[in-house]
Amino acid sequence: MCRPDFFTVSYRINPWMHPEKPTDTLLAVRQWESLYRIYLDLGFDVRLIDPVDGLPDMVYAANGGFVIDNIAYGASFTYAQRQPEGPAYMDWFRANGFDVRVPENVNEGEGDFLLVGDTILAGTGFRSASNSHHELAEISGREVVTLELVNPSFYHLDTAIAVLDPQPGFVDPNIAYLPSAFDEAGLAVLRERFPDALLVNEEDATVLGLNSFSDGHNVVIASRAKDFERQLAERGYNPIGVDLSELLLGGGGVKCCTLELRR
Structure with missing residues (x-):
């Protein structure tokens, strides 16, 4: 995770961002700290990367790479404003003993x-x-399934899918997703692979309810995603709501703030 000490919205690279509107950095930090405390209370080992002045989106740590089997596949960002984040995260991975693969x-x-x-x-x-x-x-040795996103408000996969049973080897892992975020080919894949998936409504998806983190039982979600909360509870999960509304102004939520380190 990365504290949002320098969070602001000074440019627009997604539909959520409106630089003409004010942001409250101190509020963003307080909300982030609430998420951080939830993780600590759940017993998670949380590692922090130092924020960098001039990189306000660095708080969205999930974008910093993909880590599996101690291999860290680095990020290479689309927009120039975020491109320095890639090397910053790769430097952290190296310093913490991961096998870094430059993308x-x-x-x-x-x-x-x-x-x-x-x-x-x-x-x-x-x-x-x-x-x-x-x-x-090729790097991970895993099956990688491509899904085409078609709604610009859900421009990252983690805004349109929540992984509910994340552990490798989990029998019949399940997800939740927003159907309108995908093209027909992607929907066909999701329906075939996850017939029991939770289908989340537009209202909950629009507060980035799907941008959540699950350990297989506890699911940390946006506190305003009420119907998703209900669905999770009915399936036997323990939903935990958190307010990250200030960070939503930059287009991120719970999962965006959370990079999983799989040794």
């Missing part, structure tokens, strides 16, 4: 790569290039 193709880390069981779901259409999917498949 040859544009990708935005866990924003577009989601591990579901032993399979990696990979988004394209707005940010990560589809050839990065082939690159990650």
Whole structure:
């Protein structure tokens, strides 16, 4: 995770961002600290990367890379404003003992790569290039399934899919998703692979309810995603709501603030 000490919205690279509107950095920090405390209370080992002045989106740590089997596949961002984040995260991975692979193709880390069981779901259409999917498949030795995103408000895969049972080897892992975020080919894949998936409504998706983190039982979600909360509870999960409304002004939520380090 990365504290949002320098968070602001000074440019526009997604539909959520409106630089003409004010942001409250101190509020963003307080909300982020609430998420951080939730993780600590759940017993998670949380590592922090130092924020860099001039990189306000660095708080969205999920975009910093994709880590599996101690291999850190670095990020290569689409927009110039975020491109310095890639080397900053790769430097942190190296300093913390990960095997860093410098990307040859544009990708935005866990924003577009989601591990579901032993399979990696990979988004394209707005940010990560589809050839990065082939690159990650070669690096990880995992099956990588390409999904085309079609709604610009859900420009990263982690805004349109929530992984509910994330552990490799999990029997019949499940997800939740927003159907309108995908083209018909992607929907066919999701319906075939995840027939019992939770289908989330537009209202909950618009507060980035799907941009959530699950350990297989506890699911940390946007506190305003009430119907998704209900669905999770009915399926036996423990939804935990958190208010990250200030960070939503930059287009991020719970998952965006959370990069998983899989040793």
